[in-house]
Amino acid sequence: MRAIPLLALLLSGWFAVPAHADEAQDWLTRLGRAEQQQSFQGTFIYERNGSFSTHDIWHRVQNGQVRERLLQLDGSAQEVVRVDGRTQCVSGTLVAGLGDSPDSSARALDPQALKAFYDLAVIGKSRVAGRNAVIVALTPRDQYRYGFELHLDRETALPLKSLLLNDQGQLLERFQFTQLNTSDVPDDHELQPSGDCKPVVASSNKESEVDTPQAWTLDWLPPGFQLTSSRARKDAKTNVVVNSLMYGDGLARFSVFFEPLNGAAVTETRTQLGPTVAVSRRLTAPEGEVMVTVVGEIPIGTAERIALSVRSGSTPVKP
Incomplete structure (x- = not known):
């Protein structure tokens, strides 16, 4: 399920x-x-x-x-x-x-x-x-x-x-x-x-939810998709803050996750299970390397283009 x-x-x-x-x-x-x-x-x-x-x-x-x-x-x-x-x-x-x-x-x-x-x-x-x-x-x-x-x-x-x-x-x-x-x-x-x-513990737990300014933007979105929510969650054990953005077109949805690597060795991925895809890539930001992962029920080509469009900062880069 x-x-x-x-x-x-x-x-x-x-x-x-x-x-x-x-x-x-x-x-x-x-x-x-x-x-x-x-x-x-x-x-x-x-x-x-x-x-x-x-x-x-x-x-x-x-x-x-x-x-x-x-x-x-x-x-x-x-x-x-x-x-x-x-x-x-x-x-x-x-x-x-x-x-x-x-x-x-x-x-x-x-x-x-x-x-x-x-x-x-x-x-x-x-x-x-x-x-x-x-x-x-x-x-x-x-x-x-x-x-x-x-x-x-x-x-x-x-x-x-x-x-x-x-x-x-x-x-x-x-x-x-x-x-x-x-x-x-x-x-x-x-x-x-x-x-x-x-x-299930409520997600409003103040120890896990943190307020951070939006430090990421997408230079490209599929037509009709809009930002519906943004979150920053701190891992209680590692104190690592994972940011996430959710987008939707009124029917389809996808999320973008940003996880600091802190020197960890990770592999970029491109997977699909049924309609659900996950595409990740490493991104170098002013604060260090981050793993960007796009997850959702969208075509894998769409997810790849979204992942490639991610930029550090709140102002989109002009094409």
């Missing part, structure tokens, strides 16, 4: 029929509200890089609060519980890699903004988990982001199936319900974490 919310994620080249554009926007608007309005429980499969896993999910909207529990059913036991998008506890291999992220709740989609960078179209209908669905395609207008095919429940607009595709239409990631119940609201017992679910 990935350390991000499934409904935040859900959200090839099909021809976008103009007459269908308004309908596609309406469905995406409904999708953006669905997680905040609709309780449900069900079972879904997740596929990435040829590997499958099966998960149960309980999602309850009550008194303005959204509470969610996910449990992996095969392989090692993995569990996560979130309240209003904030991680409360994790178990299994999630413990080491999952932090408490305020941005983990489903993002409110802005179809009007997305239209500038994606062609939006309703391209058909389908049936998933015994429920009727409408198929919405989001096809990127450039090579800097991936495309989506979303099968949205006609009754609730919840994503019954999501395919993430590269520019050649190849499948990078699949999310698909095999069973979905929107009639019965999950009860307290179903949403209660198991004893193995370990509490």
Whole structure:
């Protein structure tokens, strides 16, 4: 299970029929509200890089609060519980890699903004988990982001199936319900974490979060991507401060991390696992050498160009 919310994620080249554009926007608007309005429980499969896993999910909207529990059913036991998008506890291999992220709740989609960078179209209908669905395609207008095919429940607009595709239409990631119940609201017992679910320390801990002026800038960004957050975190053991910047286009996201090397011998990397890429390079700054790493669900060529555009200082270098 990935350390991000499934409904935040859900959200090839099909021809976008103009007459269908308004309908596609309406469905995406409904999708953006669905997680905040609709309780449900069900079972879904997740596929990435040829590997499958099966998960149960309980999602309850009550008194303005959204509470969610996910449990992996095969392989090692993995569990996560979130309240209003904030991680409360994790178990299994999630413990080491999952932090408490305020941005983990489903993002409110802005179809009007997305239209500038994606062609939006309703391209058909389908049936998933015994429920009727409408198929919405989001096809990127450039090579800097991936495309989506979303099968949205006609009754609730919840994503019954999501395919993430590269520019050649190849499948990078699949999310698909095999069973979905929107009639019965999950009860307290179903949403209660198991004893193995370990509490997550809030990221607002003053000993780990530090305020530093932004010392980095990017000379190039893919069109439509904007800075959404910046952080500086100090390692309690080494006192090393790692800066990070997060960017998004309203649907896709990537982060850039800056870690001082302090003389350490490291190797530049270029890796991809399913849709997730990681590209790193050494950069010499006034304060010493730094490892710059770009991580996100973007094409690897996009990540490489971003990494090469990083500069020390707050003023971008003119091309």
